[in-house]
Amino acid sequence: MQPSAIGQALLAIGDQWTLLILQRAFLKHTRRFADWRDELGMSESVLAGRLKEMVAGNLLEPVPYRNGRTRLEYRLTPKAIDLWPLLVSIWSWERSWVQRPHPLPELVHAGCGRPADVELGCTHCGKAPVAARDTIMTRQENTNFGHVSSPRLHRKTVREVRDDALSYLPATMEILGDRWSTVVLAAAFMRYRRFSEFELKLRPPPSILSDRLRRFTELDVFCQKGGEYRLTTKGQAFFGVYAFLVDWGQRWYSGPPGSDVAINHTACANVMTPYLRCTSCHEPVSRTGIRWNFG
Ligand SMILES: [Zn+2]
Numbered sequence: 628m629q630p631s632a633i634g635q636a637l638l639a640i641g642d643q644w645t646l647l648i649l650q651r652a653f654l655k656h657t658r659r660f661a662d663w664r665d666e667l668g669m670s671e672s673v674l675a676g677r678l679k680e681m682v683a684g685n686l687l688e689p690v691p692y693r694n695g696r697t698r699l700e701y702r703l704t705p706k707a708i709d710l711w712p713l714l715v716s717i718w719s720w721e722r723s724w725v726q727r728p729h730p731l732p733e734l735v736h737a738g739c740g741r742p743a744d745v746e747l748g749c750t751h752c753g754k755a756p757v758a759a760r761d762t763i764m765t766r767q768e769n770t771n772f773g774h775v776s777s778p779r780l781h782r783k784t785v786r787e788v789r790d791d792a793l794s795y796l797p798a799t800m801e802i803l804g805d806r807w808s809t810v811v812l813a814a815a816f817m818r819y820r821r822f823s824e825f826e827l828k829l830r831p832p833p834s835i836l837s838d839r840l841r842r843f844t845e846l847d848v849f850c851q852k853g854g855e856y857r858l859t860t861k862g863q864a865f866f867g868v869y870a871f872l873v874d875w876g877q878r879w880y881s882g883p884p885g886s887d888v889a890i891n892h893t894a895c896a897n898v899m900t901p902y903l904r905c906t907s908c909h910e911p912v913s914r915t916g917i918r919w920n921f922g
């Protein structure tokens with residue numbers, strides 16, 4: 628069976644290297660093979676593989692340029708550009724929840740000129756911040772993540788990347804950089820609680836499921852109590868990233884009938900279309916209305 632839209636979105640971006648390639652393209656306008664290779668310290672074969680997948684997935688568009696001879700550079704497609712609030716939400720979560728040896732770049736909101744953080748809001752009624760507990764998530768009968776298990780997913784894809792101000796830390800990558808982890812987290816936001824529920828609905832290889840649940844507990848993203856795995860405050864705070872993943876995934880992919888997920892904002896009873904608001908001036912933040920200070 629074809630996976631749901633969110634399952635397809637996870638296949639496209641739930642990977643450490645893909646996220647880092649996108650992040651550099653957004654923050655540093657990286658477009659060329661050699662620049663990503665040098666920035667990220669990636670092996671050429673891994674980078675070439677990811678770029679190829681990202682072109683096939685309509686996230687990057689190859690454009691020829693001349694530099695002595697004709698070469699290719701890769702530009703973000705509109706579909707990839709649409710991921711900006713998800714990447715900013717990852718930044719915001721790391722800023723609050725992950726201890727880092729190097730501080731993250733600072734976000735400056737052009738609207739008010741101040742360094743700020745962002746918070747999740749509901750476009751329909753304007754209210755922010757909106758937390759997971761302010762929403763109701765409903766999944767339809769056919770919501771599934773089938774075929775998330777491509778061969779690559781059976782390997783642990785999280786590995787050391789260069790340690791600098793922009794690198795996502797291992798903790799973040801264990802949550803987002805491995806598709807099974809992201810699937811388990813998504814299921815937690817859908818209120819799956821018990822091992823048997825995760826197993827029945829996600830059908831992961833059992834050893835992978837126990838491994839991810841154990842790691843999430845060690846990372847203080849889940850707490851285990853009475854045979855149930857529940858999101859901690861730190862895990863709940865990942866809701867901003869999740870809300871944008873659902874929004875993006877369901878706008879850019881379509882799954883089989885009845886496989887979508889709906890997040891409803893309880894206060895206004897509308898389907899949640901998320902936006903980001905500046906914590907300093909409380910105005911909405913747009914992609915072009917932010918600057919990054921690298922210190
Ligand atoms: Zn609302």
Ligand SMILES: [Zn+2]
Nearest residue numbers: 736739905908
């Ligand atoms: Zn502001």
